[in-house]
Amino acid sequence: MPYAPPESLLVVRGAEVTEQIDGNREACLAAVRAAYLAHARGDSALPHSSFLRFPGRERDRIIALPAYLGGGFDVAGVKWIASFPENVRHGLQRASAVLVLNDVETGFPYACLESSVISASRTAASAALAAQELIGARRAERVGFVGTGLIADHIRRFLMELGWGIGGFRLFDLDHAAAERFSRALREDDMPDVKVVDDVREAFSACDLVILATVAGTPHIDDPAVLRHAPTVLHVSLRDLDPSLIAAAQNVTDDVDHVMREGTSLHLAEERFGHRDFVDGTLVDVLEGRFTRDPGRAVVFSPFGLGVLDLAVGKWVHDSVAERGGGSPVPGFFPAS
Structure with missing residues (x-):
């Protein structure tokens, strides 16, 4: 079967991400644990994160976290996350983010997920995992x-x-x-x-x-x-x-x-x-x-x-949302071959 771009790009909104994580944090913790173990086995690729900073604004930054994760996840992608602390004074969240998931056979992106919740959840899952293991x-x-x-x-x-x-x-x-x-x-x-x-x-x-x-x-x-x-x-x-x-x-x-x-x-x-x-x-x-x-x-x-944690949680969220018919497909996103 010839290679072809995906029929659409699936957009997963923040509310859908939150709905998947709420009540399923044990599964989220398991995904983070599995990602750590796969990374330790060398079943990952993890370049250093890239920090974009702005002249005269040392507190503001946008970070790119590219990664590949095997270990049953078999996904590549990048999280692009902004941290602007001054936002809080104006009633906005400090952090905003998107996560793009790429097919590892063709390289085509197939999903874009709101990722401030994914990022915070993988951070919290990592902390909870470390706490229970160290205690x-x-x-x-x-x-x-x-x-x-x-x-x-x-x-x-x-x-x-x-x-x-x-x-x-x-x-x-x-x-x-x-x-x-x-x-x-x-x-x-x-x-x-x-x-x-x-x-x-x-x-x-x-x-x-x-x-x-x-x-x-x-x-x-x-x-x-x-x-x-x-x-x-x-x-x-x-x-x-x-x-x-x-x-x-x-x-x-x-x-x-x-x-x-x-x-x-x-x-x-x-x-x-x-x-x-x-x-x-x-x-x-x-x-x-x-x-x-x-x-x-x-x-x-x-x-x-680590970016592999974002991929693990993001892949789990995407697959769960897509399986129940959620997300918003964007047909015709890619040009015809």
Whole structure:
């Protein structure tokens, strides 16, 4: 049969993405786990992400994450995601994104999905996966959130839907109103002992699981006392911790080469210390039993966020939506051969 372009391009709207993920977060977590394992086996292609920045606007950026993922997914594609923090002041989301999926036989794109929800969900799934594997169970005496925006809320939704047993929460955000909104969402989930705190250290000291989900561009936490009780720290926003704290902890990441760039705390630690010896393993090392937790030290998971995760979640969403006849086909999108 001769090669031919697809008959149409399928557009999957944000509402359809959300509908697929809500109530199916266990399956989303499984897709992320499978993507990590396939990547570790070398069944992927993952160029470095490309950061587009604007002169005189250091906080704004648009990032391209191209990738190929095998391991039963057999898909290529690219996520194109913008992060404009000033949007929040104008009632807009900080991040907006699309994900394009390409057929690996012909290279033709066959789907375009709204991807801010996919991106946030794969980030939250990665964090939830790391937390349960590093702790060894889906429970925590108390969880601290530093940053209570969109990503934090997606992580909250994963913890709730996955049935985590949590005894309390401590919330810190420079925007006190955002922290109060987050606390109301937790109380609506019937969560106990929810408190908004005025000092970032309180989000650490009272908690055995700490989630950093800020928009910080440079490290702002450098007090060694925050890690003395050996918490599990999900360093989702990557740039919060001073290199001295990185050196004091056990460190786990998703891909060592990818995370050592773009001014992440691990990148700054490499520049300060001249080596990468402070990295103790990857999440796949944890999944496959090659990482040993030191109970006397904090463990910090710093995920760079890999394009293969977007492909895994995006392919799962696309296939599920398409199977039930959803999405909006755009016939005649490609020129005739």
